[in-house]
Amino acid sequence: MNMHIGEAVALVNDLKPLVAGIDGVDIVVCPVFTALHAVSQTIDGTNIQLGAQNCYTKESGAYTGEVSPQFLQDAGCSWVIIGHSERRQYFGESNAFLNEKLKFALSAGLKVMFCIGETLEERESGNMDDVLRSQVLEGLAGLSEADFASVSIAYEPVWAIGTGVTATPEQAEDAHAFVRNLVKEQFGPSVADNVRIQYGGSMKPDNAAELMAKPNVDGGLIGGASLKADSFAAIVKAAC
Numbered sequence: 001m002n003m004h005i006g007e008a009v010a011l012v013n014d015l016k017p018l019v020a021g022i023d024g025v026d027i028v029v030c031p032v033f034t035a036l037h038a039v040s041q042t043i044d045g046t047n048i049q050l051g052a053q054n055c056y057t058k059e060s061g062a063y064t065g066e067v068s069p070q071f072l073q074d075a076g077c078s079w080v081i082i083g084h085s086e087r088r089q090y091f092g093e094s095n096a097f098l099n100e101k102l103k104f105a106l107s108a109g110l111k112v113m114f115c116i117g118e119t120l121e122e123r124e125s126g127n128m129d130d131v132l133r134s135q136v137l138e139g140l141a142g143l144s145e146a147d148f149a150s151v152s153i154a155y156e157p158v159w160a161i162g163t164g165v166t167a168t169p170e171q172a173e174d175a176h177a178f179v180r181n182l183v184k185e186q187f188g189p190s191v192a193d194n195v196r197i198q199y200g201g202s203m204k205p206d207n208a209a210e211l212m213a214k215p216n217v218d219g220g221l222i223g224g225a226s227l228k229a230d231s232f233a234a235i236v237k238a239a240c
Helices: 005-019 033-043 069-074 085-091 095-108 120-124 128-139 169-187 189-194 208-212 229-238
Strands: 027-029 048-052 079-082 111-116 151-155 196-199
Touching (some): 005 027, 005 033, 005 048, 005 229, 033 048, 069 095, 079 095, 095 111, 095 128, 111 128, 120 128, 128 169, 151 169, 169 189, 169 196, 169 208, 208 229
Parallel strands (some): 027 048, 079 111, 151 196
């Protein structure tokens, strides 16, 4: 929850020339709802795509305060983030509810970054694998192989978000390999081979290349480092 409309527009204006010509990486910015339309107009015709940070499970109706995938598309979005750890933590969003959101967003034609990840307590108590297993199997339940063409999984260790603490490349790789194997068991080797798994936990310009060099780390879900155009652009370039 950062940046007023003018600040968001200024950020993407600064970003555009820094990433111009990069075509081997999907670049997506996800501002707050109020800035979506203005940012959409600002990035029109560029290689930067637009995403939102959340959506609801209905197209319209008596759901005051919610935003539907269809409204996001109307504002220019092609992506949406679903299941971010802060949505799970502060708003009590369950795996079953997030699965409903995911399916509805996909049916509306949006691509989805679907977030999973364990807390420090869950990691230290030895429950990390169980937490990730339930988030993957329950959160992605019922998806077809075709659905996965529009789904990216974002592994975000909650203990590394906004704390300055980053999972080591080895920790990130281990978790990503575990998640990919879960996908393989549940949805088959073709889906597992092709699904993108992003890392989202204090990825910065000085660690992005090392993290993304790992075979199962396919990109990043960038938080604080995306609030400055030069640092976000440096991470994009590290993914090339």
